Amino acid sequence: MRPKDSLAEAHDRVVAGRAADGDPRAFEVLVRRYSTLMRVYARSILGTNDEVDDVVQEAFVTAWQQLELLEDPGAVKGWLMRIVSRRSIDRLRARHEHEDIIDYDPPAEAAASPAQVAQARSLADAVGAALASLPAGQRRCWLLKEVAEYSYREIAADLEIPESTVRGLISRARVNMAREMQAWR
The missing domain is CATH 1.10.1740.10 (RNA polymerase sigma factor, region 2, helix turn helix motif)
Structure with missing residues (x-):
């Protein structure tokens, strides 16, 4: 080797x-x-x-x-x-608080219909809005757990808070996300 x-x-x-x-x-x-x-x-x-x-x-x-x-x-x-x-x-x-230009809109995949693309964008927007509505601590913990796939211990070390607090924040974040995303079930 x-x-x-x-x-x-x-x-x-x-x-x-x-x-x-x-x-x-x-x-x-x-x-x-x-x-x-x-x-x-x-x-x-x-x-x-x-x-x-x-x-x-x-x-x-x-x-x-x-x-x-x-x-x-x-x-x-x-x-x-x-x-x-x-x-x-x-x-x-x-x-800045304003947006100067509209986000670039990439072309849809050939297999994706306009309806599928619209639905996917709508879902992404809904997830983004749901995340934005979470308190900062819940959002950070949820992102580290669900997106970055950190363990509870790693999140606690990263944020310098007790592991029990991490578990509580993630639990509340999941409840809040489920409530915010109810329309997508």
Whole structure:
């Protein structure tokens, strides 16, 4: 097995430790390992794909510059997610309150009928509105659990709250989402 392959299979603690020591190949492994998850999470916060790549790139630049400050290399996933969360929120704060242009409307797939496309968009809008109606804590916990597929323990560590609080927030978020999405059942 080549060293690069063994590094790709190594535990986060080992990879992050080597990256903190200045190993660019180890950092590359972290980028490949977590960039998709970070993109999905950034997209869920930003509500659009327009700034996702920039936010994720900024998060990785910050991570590279501050990796030696990470106290527990085994917690690098949660640390990266906190960075991308903060960068995404910074982008939201910097946005103007008005929309300058209408979102780009990509062409429908050849197999999708106009009715199917309209229904899918309507459902996506309803989910977005339901998420927007949740209190911030419930929304964050729900997104980390349902979109990023974090465990309750990982969410608690990421948000620095007790695991029991996470369970309660997710439970209330699920009830609220079900109520908001009742029309789609």
